[in-house]
Structures are given as C-alpha cells and as structure tokens.
Amino acid sequence: MIIDCHGHFTTAPPALGKWRERQIQAFEESGARVPPDELHIGDDEIRSAIENGQLKLQTERGTDLTFFSPGAGKMAHHYGDERTSLDWSRVSNDLIARVCGLFPERFVGVCQLPQSPGDALAASVRNSVTELERCVEELGFVGCLLNPDPSDGYYQAPPLTDRVYYPLYEKLVELDVPAMVHVAMSRNPALQGTCAHYLAGDTAAFMQLCESDLFRDFPTLKLILPHGGGAVPYHWGRYRGMMQDRGRPPLEESVLRNVYFDTCVYHKRGMELLLDIIPARNVLFASEMIGAVRSVDPETGRRFDDTKYTLDSIDTLSDADRQAVYGDNALRVFARLDGVLKARTKASAKAPATAAANVKESQK
Numbered sequence: 001m002i003i004d005c006h007g008h009f010t011t012a013p014p015a016l017g018k019w020r021e022r023q024i025q026a027f028e029e030s031g032a033r034v035p036p037d038e039l040h041i042g043d044d045e046i047r048s049a050i051e052n053g054q055l056k057l058q059t060e061r062g063t064d065l066t067f068f069s070p071g072a073g074k075m076a077h078h079y080g081d082e083r084t085s086l087d088w089s090r091v092s093n094d095l096i097a098r099v100c101g102l103f104p105e106r107f108v109g110v111c112q113l114p115q116s117p118g119d120a121l122a123a124s125v126r127n128s129v130t131e132l133e134r135c136v137e138e139l140g141f142v143g144c145l146l147n148p149d150p151s152d153g154y155y156q157a158p159p160l161t162d163r164v165y166y167p168l169y170e171k172l173v174e175l176d177v178p179a180m181v182h183v184a185m186s187r188n189p190a191l192q193g194t195c196a197h198y199l200a201g202d203t204a205a206f207m208q209l210c211e212s213d214l215f216r217d218f219p220t221l222k223l224i225l226p227h228g229g230g231a232v233p234y235h236w237g238r239y240r241g242m243m244q245d246r247g248r249p250p251l252e253e254s255v256l257r258n259v260y261f262d263t264c265v266y267h268k269r270g271m272e273l274l275l276d277i278i279p280a281r282n283v284l285f286a287s288e289m290i291g292a293v294r295s296v297d298p299e300t301g302r303r304f305d306d307t308k309y310t311l312d313s314i315d316t317l318s319d320a321d322r323q324a325v326y327g328d329n330a331l332r333v334f335a336r337l338d339g340v341l342k343a344r345t346k347a348s349a350k351a352p353a354t355a356a357a358n359v360k361e362s363q364k
Contacts, residue, residue, distance in 0.1 A: 153188030
C-alpha cells in the first residue's frame, strides 16, 4: 500500500470559506459568533471537489491512501480568540470526517487543532486536547497538525518544547497518535507563506527539538516534520556539530527516535539528499497534494508535487527501504491506522448484508 501522509482539503467547497469570512468579520466588528450549524455543504459538493481533485490525482499517480487534513494555510490561528479557533477547527475537522466517510478506502483524517497565540495559548492547548480526543476517538482520525507559530508569521509563542504544550503531548502519547508540525498562513509581509514561512517553520522546530529534553519527558512522542524538514537535511553537519559543541547526545539518539520527515521535496536531487542523510525508517512518503505547487515541471513534464514519480526515479534506494518509505513506516508511526482500516473493512462488509436485510424487511 502506498500511503501519502500529507494531504490537505485545499479544494473544499466555497461555502466553507464564506462561512469562515463571516465568522472572522462578525468577531472583529462586534465580538459576535457565527454558529457552526449555519454552514451547509451537501455530500454531492464534497464528492465533486474530491473526485475532480485529490481522487483524480491519486488514481493517475498510483497512490492508495491519503492522510487528509484541513488546508494548513487556512488554519489562520491568529484570528479572533480561543473560541473562534475552536469553532473553526470543529467545522473543518467535521468536514474532513465527511470526506473520509464518503471515500473510506482512500482517505483517513488528520485534525486541525484550535490553537491561539498570546494570552490565549494555554487555554487553546486545553481545547486542543479536547478536540484531538474527539477527532481520534469519535471520528477515527489518526493524527493532528501542530502549528509551532499560532501568531502566523511573527513567532510570538514559546517553543514547542515549552511546558505549556505538555498537556497536548500527554494526550498524544496516551492516544498513540503523532503530530505533524505544520505552520499555517503568514501575515508577515517579509515572510512569504509556502516557500519561506513553511520551510522556516520546519527548520526552526527541528532546532527547538535539538535543544530540548522533550523526548526524555515523552519517550514515545512522535512528531513529523513536513516538506522534507526544511533546511535540516542540507545542513545536517551544522546540527551535528552544534550539538557536539554543546555536549549533547548525537542526533540519532536525541531526535531521530521520535522525529520523522516527509517527502514533500519537489526535485530529484533534493529528495536524493533527504534519503541520503535521513535514515529510510524516518522518512514517510508524502506529496502535500493538492498544495503549494500545482504546475508542471518543464524539466520532467510531470507536476512538481508528483513525488511518487520522483521517488520512483531514484534507483539507489533498496526495495526494502522503498517499501518502508511508501507505506510500512506510516503503518508503524500512525499506530491507529491499521485498526481504523480494519474497522472500515468490517463495516463495508456488513453494509451489503444490512442493506439486503432492510430490503427484505420492507417487502414483508
């Protein structure tokens, strides 16, 4: 099975964005709330968005399953207060659950967390614990997105290793689900979103982890750095040297037992570097489809985010390592995935029998 661990619902029906605009405007103008039940999206709208977008590309590229989350840039945690973020996260996550319900063989949910910056951070972490538990235990999600910068481009929050985040890490460990460390939008005009803020966030988060004892406190916590880890593989020697100068353990001991990288790297030499530097057991296949880059690479004739094509073109990877990257690692890191897939298979097997029984009963 080829598992894409990084996909976003960037093609969500327009009604979602319009509801969000009204939510933000109402709060900014008067502190008013827009009820989540005012959002109306039909199943046919969801089917059309998925079938003409992510599902079409899945089929064309030969991937089987995508871990699906709300659009990362749209999380925009700096708007409103902690209640604003909570309502927005629940609306977004419920929509992802509906996608997974309509396409259970192709998508598994990963949730957005209701984070907030500033004085609301601690309360929003508590809300994040509650929302994570809801999404995992009630909606069948297998992970979450964790924003290291809820101020969206100004880094006004403490590092991810601060104890304010510990209640969330305790819940992640308890539920045995990983978090993908993923920034949202940038409202800082000096920091473009997808090519500056995203990659800088990945890089900054890695250094936060290197400098901390987070994994001593949470030895089974699992974090994923997207976009190939930003600048991390390219500057691996700098990180190794810095940790050695500070008398800290080697990265293989202090970080790589808990941190994973994805393959959202959009050229062959970059992906080769990632796989040369980071052990294959720490790399998860991903494309970020449909995400930051949607055009065709004139050098290959394929879309930049067709990372399966790029990975297939690397012939130095052993068959065992390739299989690990494509799916085995995801099954190990996302420990709940196997159970979710088995439950869905069991449910789909029961569905025809139930339907037949209902028809027979109606004919009596």
